[in-house]
Amino acid sequence: MANPAPTPAMESFQTVRTADANANPARLKADGVNVFYGEKQALFDVSIDIPEKSVSAFIGPSGCGKSTFLRCINRMNDSIEGCRVTGDITLDGENLYDARLDVVELRARIGMVFQKPNPFPKSIFENVAYGPKIHGLARDKTDLEEIVVSSLKKAGLFEEVKDRLHAPGTGLSGGQQQRLCIARAIAVGPEVILMDEPCSALDPIATAIIEELIDELRENYTIVIVTHSMQQAARVSQKTAFFHLGKLIEEGPTEGIFTNPREKRTQDYITGRIG
Amino acid sequence: MTDITAPSVTFADPDRMAALRRRRYAADLRLRFYGIAAICTAIGLLGILVTTLVIGGYSAFTQTHIRVAFDISEDLVDRGDPAQGRWRTVVSDAIEEMFTGVEGADMRAAGQILTNNTQFIVRDAVLRNPGVIGSTLVLEIPAADPYDQLNKGVINRDLPESRRRLNDGQIALWDVLVEQGRVSRPFNWALFFNADSRFPELAGLAGAITGSFYALLVCFVISFPVGIAAAVYLEEFAPRNRLTDIVEVNINNLAAVPSIVFGLLGLAVFLQTFGLPRSAPLVGGLVLALMTLPTIIIVTRASLKAVPPSIREAALGMGASRHQVIMHHVLPLALPGILTGTIIGLAQALGETAPLLLIGMNAFITSPPGGVMEASTALPTQIFIWADSPERGFVARTSAGILVLLGFLITMNAVAIFLRQHLQRTW
Amino acid sequence: MLGYLVLAIIVFSLAAFYVGRSAGNRFVAVEGAATHSLPGYHGAFVAIWVGVPALVLVLLWLLFQETVIDGLLLAGLPAGAIDGLSAAQTRLLLSEIKNVAGGRMFGTPSEMVLEAAQTYLRWQGIAGWAMIVVAVAIMLIGGFLAYTRLAPRFRARHGVERFVTAFMIFCSAAAILTTLGIIVSLVYESLQFFAMVPAHEFFFGLNWEPQIPIRDDQVAGAGAFGAVPVFLGTLLIATIAMIIAIPVGIFSAIYLVEYADKNVRNFIKPILEILAGVPTVVYGFFAVLTVAPAIRQAGNLLGLSTSPNSALAAGLVMGIMVIPFISSLSDDALRAVPRSLRDGSLAMGATRGETITKVLVPAALPGIMGGVLLAFSRAIGETMIVVMAAGLIATMTINPLDSVTTVTVQIVTLLIGDTAFDSPKTLAAFALGLVLFVVTLCLNVVALTIVRKYREQYD
Structure with missing residues (x-):
């Protein structure tokens, strides 16, 4: 890799940013986010713009705060006792941590897919129909069926399960379960989908299918993916952010980060020296 | 892979969804309210129970x-x-x-x-x-x-x-x-130093307390060693096969057999077959021991399981026999947990009434028993006898008897909690 | 005398221990490290051989002495003295003989009884001395045999440990023996009952009046042992209890697991556990003294005819008693649902309430069902509350304001006081006990299986 000498580590911490002229405009922005678990601070002053309808990847060694930050975006940290968030995260200029904001509405707009596939112990159909049902998105049964089928199609699962929509979702293979969870998230019609290491529990073939799916989904959804596989970040994302010890070290177009990291720690990580 | 068309949500009217959300939050609040109401009901009933007893019994x-x-x-x-x-x-x-x-x-x-x-x-x-x-x-x-x-x-x-x-x-x-x-x-003081009497002003709990003491003593002397020995065997020595599975299922089920069935057992076996004396604390203690045994076996096994295998391996590595490992290392470490469970089991036995009725520990006896073979009542059966007596004075005596019984139970449980918090170690 | 004998056995065993240990010490002094077992094991080995056989002998002797002497006594009576006597009358005769022997005379006993009393005393004396002689002989023989085996290379520790293992196996069998004892005694007495009263009469008859047979030898009138109303009453009271306990138990578990913060939880859980620790006789008294009169007054205000010991009062109080069973098992079941399901639902924008009702409760349903079944079996087998608060007359009704009776109430009333093991009245209690045992056993097995399967599902 031929690249200029990395910038020396600075005394006062500053995220290294590379602008991307081709990037879509950003509707989701974070500004100066700090997260505390009790006394312990888990995230330090994270600011980042997430471009619309593209895939942004958060990478970094485990415990670096990337998942914590992801969970801040749809306020999943609310359910953890003793967790405190300061700073602003805005969607279309609206602060997600505004006291008047409705978390339930927010989570309908920002969906999430978890590390381990977690289908509910119900049928495949019921799994996908769950979101539309609770949010009242379907007027009647045909409407609901339509939503379920189209969500399953978009998640690339429909062909495999169309004969057994009423079989339990827990009976599917791991990769299918994860796509079911993606279909479940899509069914609510979110604008943003957060994915927390969605492939870490899957085999390479299932991983390839999901990655392909993510690439297709980016046409309609803003996707944020946390991964500790740099190859995966390089394959699926347009923008990459590198976290280390609770700090956002560097962010920029994926191309640039992997070929031409400007921070030494980023380079150390992608060349395997820290991790 | 698939056709990606317009967003799947065909019908999402913001006003309608907002109205729906209000209803959904109301439902959430209702559920929370039901929970609080349920807890308040349970605690309220307990409160009424204790209050009636105190008001009725303090006099x-x-x-x-x-x-x-x-x-x-x-x-x-x-x-x-x-x-x-x-x-x-x-x-x-x-x-x-x-x-x-x-x-x-x-x-x-x-x-x-x-x-x-x-x-x-x-x-x-x-x-x-x-x-x-x-x-x-x-x-x-x-x-x-x-x-x-x-x-x-x-x-x-x-x-x-x-x-x-x-x-x-x-x-x-x-x-x-x-x-x-x-x-x-x-x-x-007569409440504690007199035995039962036909006259409420003279009736006391001395006979019942002594009887309960003897019965619990018998229960402890039998169920404690037998329970520990059985638990140690099942946990540490027994091969895993169908037979031990049956023993295990059997013990769990025995813990849930209605207490009156144990009374029938005591009546048929101890009184009828072996000819032991009716109303004797010995028989009461035997029946209670059979009831307490499953509890003690279950807690002992749990305590033994909690001792990390590394300690067993260390001692075995020193050349100790399996018996020595258990006697010298595992049992002493598990003892606080075993004691806690035993005390709780004995407290349950102390409050048990139905089996004692069947073996005749509800007799009218006006002097405390001198030994485990003499006819006697026990605290809960004494309460039952008094509750059946028509005199006004016995109503207050019954409540007072219950308060004394609850006092014993609270003390025993407090000792158990103390043991758990101060002796038990977490690995 | 018995006390001295036991004391003697203990003293002999201790002495044997010291003798054995000093032998062990000698071995160590002579052979050094080549000795297999520590001196203490040599001591314990001899002590076991001295004490244990003697103790077992004394125990068995005491268990069977009375039966054997009774048999001898009856055999020794003049020919024809017990012909035509029922078992109960024979028992009466025996106890009269023993009373006379013990110096408690009521009226003037017959010549035969006086003579038998003398024989009884003689037999007792012989038995007592025989026991002592045999016990001492066994101790001496055991001690001698064990002592002669001691040697430097003798594996005394193995001997002791084998004994300990055998003891532990015996103790493990105690649980099985208890179950067997329950089954055998219930089945044996029930078979005798069904020999007197046909089984279909008992299981399908609609009329329960067990107090009819007054004389011992009188066979119950037809239809007097139809247990259907008793079963119905049991179900009625248990159902009322479950109607109270299921919602209260499940909703409190839901609140504690999903809504309450840690402090509230730590405060409330022990209070719910107190409900489980209150002895049932206390609940019974509460039902009689407070709840039943309150229900009666409320019923009178509404113009309903309410029995003073209504099924509602007993059922309500029983409901309070089983609340903690349901709440703690539901609590366990809800907490066993993996966090990821909870997160998955919340991340879809479900409210907490929706997450609970649509995801967590369905997922935890088997565990909750197990708890409900266990609680139901508790309610069916519960005795003191119904003995004190429910009625004695078996009525075919499902009106909760009426008085009904239950299986357990009938068992207690049939068996309290003097019991004769050959009257259908007494034996009916065992038949009821058998039904109770079988039903609760089935409920427990099913419940425990469901709970275990459910736990494995999320492990």
Whole structure:
């Protein structure tokens, strides 16, 4: 890799940013986010713009705060006792941590897919129909069926399960379960989908299918993916952010980060020296 | 891979969704309210239970006494043989002296103010101290139940005479005693030091407490070693096969068998087949031991499981035999947990009533048992007997008995919690 | 005398221990490290051989002495003395003989009884001395045999450990023996009952009047042992209890697991556990003293005819008693649902309430069902509350304001007081006990299986 000498580590911490002229405009922005678990601070002053309808990847060694930050975006940290968030995260200029904001509405707009596939112990159909049902998105049964089928199609699962929509979702293979969870998230019609290491529990073939799916989904959804596989970040994302010890070290177009990291720690990580 | 068309949500009217959200939050709030209501119901019922017991029972912790001067004249009581004295006359003389000028029916009523057993109380006091013969002996005598209730305000003077247990004449007699300053209401030690009696003012728990103590002792002596030995075998030595599976399932089910079935077992096996004596704390303890055994086995196994295998391996590595490993290392480490479970099991056994009824520990017995083979009652069965007695005084006695029983249970559980917190180590 | 004998056995065993240990010490002094077992094991080995056989002998002797002497006594009576006597009358005769022997005479006993009493005393004396002689002999023989085996290379530790293992196996069998004892005694007495009263009469008859047979030898009138109303009453009261306990138990578990913060939880859980620790006789008293009169008054206010010991009062209080069973098992079941399901639902924008009702409760349903079944079996087998608060007369009704009776109430009333093991009245209690045992056993097995399967699902 031929690249200029990395910038020396600075005394006062500053995220290294590379602008991307081709990037879509950003509707989701974070500004100066700090997260505390009790006394312990888990995230330090994270600011980042997430471009619309593209895939942004958060990478970094485990415990670096990337998942914590992801969970801040749809306020999943609310359910953890003793967790405190300061700073602003805005969607279309609206602060997600505004006291008047409705978390339930927010989570309908920002969906999430978890590390381990977690289908509910119900049928495949019921799994996908769950979101539309609770949010009242379907007027009647045909409407609901339509939503379920189209969500399953978009998640690339429909062909495999169309004969057994009423079989339990827990009976599917791991990769299918994860796509079911993606279909479940899509069914609510979110604008943003957060994915927390969605492939870490899957085999390479299932991983390839999901990655392909993510690439297709980016046409309609803003996707944020946390991964500790740099190859995966390089394959699926347009923008990459590198976290280390609770700090956002560097962010920029994926191309640039992997070929031409400007921070030494980023380079150390992608060349395997820290991790 | 698939056709990606317009967003799947075909129908998402913001106003409608907002209205729906309000309803959804209301449903959430309702569920939360149901939860709070359920908890308040449970705690409220417990509160009512405890309150009724305390209100009903606290008065039995005091007992109305009357100070009476008995003239132990040598005419009535012979120095040589005081036990054969004319004690009934001694008592009636003392009563006549208190109520000078009262005649006929009123005098008969006056005779019932003191407890029925007064003559024996006086006799026993004189036998203990024969020197008083020929002089006057002043004693505090318990008042009979209706007067005790009157003094405690349970009998309402304002009610019409026909609805009171004491008529105006009887109340007038009582007021004479009050005016003479003879009435006092000290702590009711008799509740703890007397055995059962037909008269509420004399009835106490001594027999029941002793009986329960003996029964629990038998229960402990049997179930503790047997339970530990069984648990150690099943946990540390037994091969995993169908037989041990059956034993395991069997133990779990035994813990859920209704207690009365154990009573039937005790009746058929211990009384009928082996011919052990009825109402004996020994039989009660045996039945309770069989009931407590599963509990002790289950807790002991849990405590043994909690000891990390590294300790066993370390000791085995030193060349200790498996028995030595268990005796020297595993059991001592598991002991606090075992003790905690045992105490809780014994507390359950202490409150158990139904099986004791079937083996006859609900007999009317007026002296504490001298050993495990003598007929006796137990605390819960004594409560059952008193609860069935019609006298007003027994209602208060029952509540008081329950409070004493609960006191024992709370103490035992507190000891168990103390052991758990101070001795048990977490790995 | 028995106390001295036990004391003697203990003293002999201790002595044997010291003798054995000093032998062990000698071995160590002579052979050093070549000795297999520590001296203490040599001591314990001899002590076991001295004490244990003697103790077992004494125990068995005591268990069977009375039966054997009774048999001898009856056999020794003049010919024809017990012909034509029922079992109960024979028992009466025996106890009269023993009373006379014990010096408690009521009236003037017959010549035969006086003579038998003498024989009884003689037999007792012989038995007592025989026991002592045999016990001492066994101790001496055991001690001698064990002592002669001691040697430097003798594996005394193995001997001791084998004994300990055998003891532990015996103790493990105690649980099985208890179950067997329950089954055998219930089945045996029930078979006798069904020999007197046909089984279909008992299981399908609609008329329960067990108090009819007054004389011992009188066979119950037809239809007097139809247990259907008793079963119905049991179900009625248990159902009322479950109607109270299921919602209260499940909703409190939901609140504690999903809504309450840690402090509230730590405060409330022990209070719910107190409900489980209160002895049932206390609940029974509460039912009689407070709840039943309150229900009666409320019923009178509404113009309903309410029995003083209504099924509602007993059922309500029983409901309070089983609340903690349901709440703690539901609590466990809800907490066993993996966090990821909870997160998955919340991340879809479900409210907490929706997450609970649509995801967590369905997922935890098997565990909750197990708890409900266990609680139901508790309610069916519960005795004291119904003995104190329910009625004695078996009525065919499902009106909760009426008085009904239950299986457990009938068992207690049939068996309290003097019991004769050959009257259908007494035996009926065992038949009821058998039904109770079988039903609760089935409920428990099903419930425990469901709970275990459910736990495995999320492990």
